[in-house]
Amino acid sequence: MSAKLWIQQATIITMRGEEDVFVGDILVEEDRILGVYGLQQDERQQLEQAIAQWGTIDRTIDASGMAVMPGLINAHQHTPMNLLKCFSDDLKLMDWLEQKMFPAEARMTPEDIYWGSKLSMAEMIRSGTTTFADMYIHMNQIAHAVEETGMRASLTRGLVFGDDRVQERMQEAVDLVERWHGGADGRITTMFGPHAPYTCPPDQLRAVIQLAESYRLPIHIHLAETREETAQIDERYGQTPTQYLYELGLFQQLHVLLAHGVHISEHDMSYLEGMRGGISHNPLSNMKLGCGIAPVLELQRRGITVGLGTDGAGSASTLDMFAGIRAASLLQKLHYGDPAIESAYRFLQMATIDSARLLQLDHEVGTIEIGKKADLILIDLNKPHLQPLHHVISAIAYAVNGADVHTTIVNGQVLMHKRELLTLDEQQVLKEGSMRSKRLVAGL
Numbered sequence: 001m002s003a004k005l006w007i008q009q010a011t012i013i014t015m016r017g018e019e020d021v022f023v024g025d026i027l028v029e030e031d032r033i034l035g036v037y038g039l040q041q042d043e044r045q046q047l048e049q050a051i052a053q054w055g056t057i058d059r060t061i062d063a064s065g066m067a068v069m070p071g072l073i074n075a076h077q078h079t080p081m082n083l084l085k086c087f088s089d090d091l092k093l094m095d096w097l098e099q100k101m102f103p104a105e106a107r108m109t110p111e112d113i114y115w116g117s118k119l120s121m122a123e124m125i126r127s128g129t130t131t132f133a134d135m136y137i138h139m140n141q142i143a144h145a146v147e148e149t150g151m152r153a154s155l156t157r158g159l160v161f162g163d164d165r166v167q168e169r170m171q172e173a174v175d176l177v178e179r180w181h182g183g184a185d186g187r188i189t190t191m192f193g194p195h196a197p198y199t200c201p202p203d204q205l206r207a208v209i210q211l212a213e214s215y216r217l218p219i220h221i222h223l224a225e226t227r228e229e230t231a232q233i234d235e236r237y238g239q240t241p242t243q244y245l246y247e248l249g250l251f252q253q254l255h256v257l258l259a260h261g262v263h264i265s266e267h268d269m270s271y272l273e274g275m276r277g278g279i280s281h282n283p284l285s286n287m288k289l290g291c292g293i294a295p296v297l298e299l300q301r302r303g304i305t306v307g308l309g310t311d312g313a314g315s316a317s318t319l320d321m322f323a324g325i326r327a328a329s330l331l332q333k334l335h336y337g338d339p340a341i342e343s344a345y346r347f348l349q350m351a352t353i354d355s356a357r358l359l360q361l362d363h364e365v366g367t368i369e370i371g372k373k374a375d376l377i378l379i380d381l382n383k384p385h386l387q388p389l390h391h392v393i394s395a396i397a398y399a400v401n402g403a404d405v406h407t408t409i410v411n412g413q414v415l416m417h418k419r420e421l422l423t424l425d426e427q428q429v430l431k432e433g434s435m436r437s438k439r440l441v442a443g444l
């Protein structure tokens with residue numbers, strides 16, 4: 001644990017405004033940002049005073065030639081699915097889920113979940129993600145992994161209904177919330193996670209909504225991912241998926257994190273207007289599964305928050321949020337046939353402060369601000385693919401890769417420095433991951 005950390009001479013991208021980019025220093029004390037100092041005389045003096053008051057400094061990082069920005073926030077994930085990546089690609093969502101993912105998941109032991117989620121955390125820390133929203137099973141294991149790796153996470157027990165184990169699953173969801181909400185020094189928060197309109201019948205969904213209301217906790221659910229989903233929900237209930245959730249009262253009181261929101265009509269948007277929470281846009285997964293293009297800019301125009309996620313590595317194949325930022329931006333440019341449709345900066349906001357809003361963490365993370373949690377990443381810009389550097393925001397949105405992240409800090413703790421993972425035994429994670437994944441996919 002670095003109690004006092006001094007980041008020197010970085011290009012600071014605060015994400016508090018497009019122009020708020022300057023060279024300077026950041027002081028971190030315990031888990032929070034103590035000060036941010038530019039190069040002007042008075043700010044230098046303040047920095048010197050703060051350093052003098054500190055006495056001992058636990059770690060200094062020379063960040064000249066690097067950008068520092070808020071850690072990226074992956075708003076939709078299934079971390080253990082990293083064990084299932086790239087083994088059954090190029091299938092339709094429903095076939096992929098029912099024929100490949102669900103059978104492989106039925107074989108997963110708690111230990112598999114633990115190592116699969118650690119594999120994801122290693123990948124996320126390495127590529128600049130500091131916080132993620134997760135929906136899966138055996139969540140205790142994931143919570144322990146979060147505790148150990150030092151990441152920040154919003155955890156949800158995914159609830160698929162359709163057999164006689166409804167009560168058991170609901171109990172697991174409650175256990176997660178009771179045991180882990182506020183856990184790991186406050187790095188863990190929780191939500192309730194009914195999986196999707198097509199796997200959650202009305203009675204069960206109503207019960208989860210009531211539960212979430214009684215705990216005053218948010219809901220994390222998939223919505224309107226494919227055309228097939230729209231057809232299925234229309235056939236069963238004569239409604240669109242969005243209307244189905246609306247009529248059940250989901251958007252009345254609760255903060256809701258909706259994953260995907262691809263097939264949302266103009267009329268559907270009126271159900272979402274004014275909602276608490278918003279949508280995690282997951283372009284890598286949407287493109288790979290051929291789902292369609294989410295109406296990101298229309299949703300934003302109506303005041304609905306849209307953050308960014310990858311989805312599980314099973315569908316996205318990579319957890320590199322920089323790839324997600326690039327995909328999101330390029331997709332909208334292509335969709336509108338207009339490269340000027342939205343700025344690079346706007347997509348960086350989606351991956352930071354907007355995702356933070358979706359996780360109800362915007363008062364703590366998502367921007368570089370005095371008093372906020374020190375969740376920061378340093379990006380090494382001194383590389384052929386990033387030089388010459390005319391516009392750092394553009395470079396980050398269009399040219400930076402996860403592998404350019406030099407240092408990752410969460411809650412004031414350095415989790416990776418000079419690309420070395422400090423809270424994970426990477427070799428062990430790779431070995432366990434590869435061994436376990438073979439058993440899970442055998443014969444599928």
Ligand SMILES: N[C@@H](CCSC[C@H]1O[C@@H](n2cnc3c(=O)[nH]cnc32)[C@H](O)[C@@H]1O)C(=O)O
Pocket residue numbers: 078097101102105135136137157158159160169195196222225285311312314315
């Ligand atoms: N099957 C579990 C609960 C579901 S956890 C979350 C689920 O989301 C599934 N999932 C992953 N990616 C997607 C996606 O893109 N769309 C819909 N579901 C997905 C994943 O396979 C996993 O089963 C049970 O025993 O109750």
Ligand SMILES: [Zn+2]
Pocket residue numbers: 076077078222259311312
């Ligand atoms: Zn998902």
